[in-house]
Amino acid sequence: MEFIGEHLIPGKLGHFFVLLSFISSLIGAIAYYKSTRSVFESEDSKYWTKLARFLFAFQTIAILGIFITLYYIISHHLFEYKYAWQHSSRALPMEYLLSCFWEGQEGSFMLWSFWNAVIGWVLISRKGKWEAPVMTIMNLVQIVISSMLLGLVVFGHKFGSNPFVLLRNEMDAPIFSTPNYLDFIKDGNGLNASLQNYWMVIHPPVLFLGFASTLVPFAFALASFLRRDYHNWAAPVLPWALFAVATLGTGIMMGGAWAYESLTFGGYWAWDPVENASLVPWLVLIAGIHTNIVYKNSGYSLKSTYFFYIIAFCLIVYSTFLTRSGVLGDTSVHSFTDLGMNVQLFLFLSFVIWLPNIIHAKGLTNKLIIGFIYLALCILTYKFAIVSFATIVGGMVFTAVQLSRNKDIPHIAKEENLYSREFWIYIASLVFFLSGIVIIAKTSLPVFNQLFNTSIAPPEDIEFSYNQIQIWVAIVVGFLTAVAQYLRYKDTPVKSVLKKLLIPTLVTLGLYLLFVLTIGIKYYKKGLGFEIAIHAALFMGIYAVIANLLYIFSGLKGNLKLSGASIAHVGFGLVLVGILISSANKETISINTTGISPLKMKDDNDANNNPAENTTLIKGISTDMKKYMVTYVKDTVNPRDGKRYYEIDFVSKDSSERFKLYPNLIENNKGGEGLMPNPDAKHYLSHDVFGYVTFLSDPNVKDKDTTTFRNKTIKIGDTTFYSNGMWVVNSLELNPPDSRFEAFRKDTVLAADITVISKDGRFYKSRPAFKLEGNQINMLPDTVMSQSLVFALIKPGDLEKKEVEIGIKESNAILDFITLKVYSFPGINILWFGIIVMVIGTFIAIVHRVKLLKRTAKQ
Structure with a gap:
């Protein structure tokens, strides 16, 4: 059957680029390996290196071709392709079209492959003896990543998921039996609501640059095995490891900023499994950097450096497995669903874990034995799931054992001195x-x-289960960050160290006491022990900042070019202080003082649904919210992004402060039903005010009031009941002094003064009226919004009997309200500033290390 309107050339071109990427990386890995096995700078080595570079150029062209082709398909709304139909729509703003790439798993692997190519060219430009072995490992990983896009079925097993497949080949639906099926596909599914944020345009690329850069220390470690050079790799790898820490850390905290601005758990970190999966490799990589520095300065800890660099990238791949296998689908807010590639993801993970063991083994026989063990474990995994656990953990343990037993790796048998920096x-x-x-x-x-x-x-x-452990990690690391730099390598006189630490300690103590006496820590939920731990961590965070600042001027004589590590440590201390103050002193200011709430508490840990911590705001009515009077002004739908924005006016009770928040809601088109709230924040130097909508009246129901008035004739002073309380007509008033009637001063206005008393004892006033304009009588109803009541004065009735006829109706349609959760985050800017300082310090250290390498190369 010939289908009408399909654009098949982009898909065929995309398929070609995917195959070209896979084949060029495969042959390129062989060529670089042949160069590695040849004598460096021999004719044979030069020939294979030249061929490998040529193939890497083809690989890069293919990766760029995949990107450009897929972007063309998405931006031109070619919904005959499954990827475009599944992840984009015509209504998406231009900037979010890029986010469509990384909503799908295939796009994430493309992004990863792209950064590997960029980093590969930087490595090639450096040339030297490490190019061939390092690029061998880089190409081996590229083979696996590019295979994730193949979409080939071999012996009943699908390898990869091709982003260029046609929708009609992937879905079984009646419309695909007609040649003009595209006439019925007017639009795509659109982008997940949580990704429609500017952070999600820049956060994934930076994060995947971090993922890709962690491959370089891994590749250098394995390259040293290939070269049997266990000493000279440690210097050139250090700038790359620092770069990986900087980019991966930046990517992680960009994700925190996205969560802060887009998610509603009230913060920037929730120990979400996907957050954790990225954080752990970063922590291990930091460990590797520090042992690398120790080795460069003292000769200790080289085996540890090997282990940390290797395990860091293994954990990157493990985080990929966790995120994309679907195993975290029920426990994470931003994990992928299973695409049927779990076996392939496991093979990727196990390959990376066992590759160091195969390369590290001496002799072909040993390599083959380890290779056969690995293959046997992979085959057994198909039948026994528990074997996959042994494959992963066993590979890491085997790596540690091999490294510890390798006598060729330089090491010092003598233990480090207790008073040495390296220890x-x-x-x-x-x-x-x-x-x-x-x-x-x-x-x-x-x-x-x-x-x-x-x-x-x-x-x-869940959060406390992590916090109660990591708070002690923060205490220890904060202390060591402050003290270790004042120690010397090999040995340090104790009195000298204590003398140098006296001033930083006294300054820290003074600042800590000043903070405690003026602001203090206001977190008492988890007992005295945890409160003491928070204070100890806060002290150590301040200590890290002060000790490193003073060391820059005393130990490094103010030389900023040499101060990269100390500046990064200052940033780390600020991050620690910012986390502690903003989290411990986070205050809920939306305490419900109205007694009105549509929420019901679902469970004790569901803060979003706690009626006591969510204030209901009725449109146009100013409501008390701690130091503020808050008014829900209006809501509007932005036609550009489809979000409904709510204008919330905050005025402090002393009138010294006024600002607006614009939290929004967007249709949750994927992964749930209904509307998804996005918060908004007012940023001050000392704190943030952060709010989001937790409940709202149905925008499709309001203004569609079909309820009719029930007329009642009652005596003035009598009480009448309604569903949520009672009401009393106090009197009839002629031309009452009410601002509502200012426009009718030339007419005669008669109003009924009504008091409404709700079941919770709250009083409300209402003045329904009618006005006499010439011979025309017009009713002027009045609404008690919080009680969903509308009163109308029908006629005065018998004035001698003091009777009056009042119309009343109860209708939810008249009540336009939202329920708001608002926090105050004091000290949050200390956290963001600390991250910036930490990244700046790391890049200063990178520049310094690169200059040292160039200087050494010239000597």
Whole structure:
């Protein structure tokens, strides 16, 4: 059958580029390996290197071709392709078309492959003896990543998911039996509401640059095995490791900023499994950087450096497995669903874990034996799920054993001196690593349940289960960050260190006491022990900042070019202080003082649905919210992004402060029903006011009032009941002094003075009236919005009997309201500023290390 309106050329071109990427990376890996096995700078080595570079150029062209072709398909709304139909729509603003790439798994692998290509060219430009072995490993990983886009079926097993497949080939629906099926597909499914944020345009590219850059230390470590050069790799790898830490850390915190602006858990970090899966490799990589520095300065900890760099990238791939296998679908707000590639993802993970063991083994026989063990474990995984656990953990343990037994790797048998810098840096690295292991073990609970067919439930308070451990990690690392730099390598006189630390300690103590006495810590929920731990961590965070600042001027004589590490440590201390103050002193200011709430508490930990912490705002009515009077002004739909924005006016009770928040709601088109709230924040130097909508009156129902008035003739002073209380007509008033009637001063106005008393004892006033304009009588109803009541004065009745006829109706349609959750985050800008300082310090350190390498190369 010939289909009408299909654009098949982009898809065929995309298929070609996917195959070209896979084949060029495969042959390129072989060529670079042949160069590695040849004598460096021999004719044979030069020939294979030249061929490998040529193939890498083809690979890069193919990756760019995949990107450009897919962008063309998405931007031109070619919904005959499944990827465009599934992830985009005609209504999306231009900037969000890029986000369509990384909503799907295929786009994420494309992004990863793209950054590998960019980094590969930087490595090639450096040339030297490390190009061939490092690029061998880079190409091996590129083979696996590009295979994720193949979409080929071999012996009944699908390898990869091709983003250029046609919708009619993937879905079985009656419309595909007609040649003009595209006439019935007017639009795509659109982009997930949570991704329609500017952070999600820039956060994934930066995060995947971090993922790609962690491959370089891994590749250098394995390249040293290929070259049997265990010493000279540690210097050139250090700038790359620093770059990986900077980019991965920036990407993680961009995700935190996205969560802060787009999600409604009231913060920037929730120990979400996907957050954790990215954090743990970062922690392990930091451990590797510090042991690398120790080795460069003292000769210790090279084996640890190998292990940390290798495991960091293994954990990156493990995080990919967790995120994309669908195993976290019920426990994470931003994990992918299973695309049927779980076996392939597992093979990717196990390949990366076992590759160091195969390369590290001496002799072809040993390599083959380890290779056969790996293949046997992979085959057994198909029949016994528990074997996959042994494959992953066993590979990591085997790596550690091989490294510890390798006598060729330089090491010093003598233990480090207790008063040496290298000893305490090693301790800090070990703390980082153990912290990561605890986090990843907790995060892997869903995997454990699947493998062992168990149903272990997560802790009731997930956040506290992490916090109660990591708070002690913060204390130890904060202390070591402050103290270790004042120690010397090899040995340090104790009195000298204590003398240098006296001033930083006294300054820190003074600042800590000043903070406690003026602001203090207001977190008392988890007992005295945890409160003491918070104070200790806060002290150590301040200590890290002050000690490093003073070290820059005393130890480094103010030389900023040499101060990268100390500046990064200052940033780390600020991050720690910012986290503690903003989290511990976070205050809910939307305390419900009205007694009105449509919410019902679902469980004790569901803060979003706690009626006591959510204020209901009735449109146009100013409501008390701690230091503010808050008014819901209006709501409007932005035609550009389809979001409904709510204008909320905040005025402090002393009139010194006034601002507006614009939280919004968007149709939750994927992964749930109804509307998805997005918060808004007012940023001050000292704090943020952060709010989001938790409940609203149905915008489709309001203004569609079909309820009719029920007329009642009652005596003035008598009480009449309604569903939520009672009401009393106090009197009739002629031309009452009410601002509502200012426009009718030339007419005669008669109003009924009514008092409404709700069941919770609250009083409300209402003045329904009619006006006499010439011989024309017009009714002027009045609404008690919070009680959903409308009163109308029908006629005065018998004035001698003091009777009056009042019309009343109760209708939810008249009540336009929202329920708002509002927090105050004090000190949050300390956190964001600390991140910036930490990244700046890391890049200063990178520049310094690169200059040292160039200087060494010239000597």
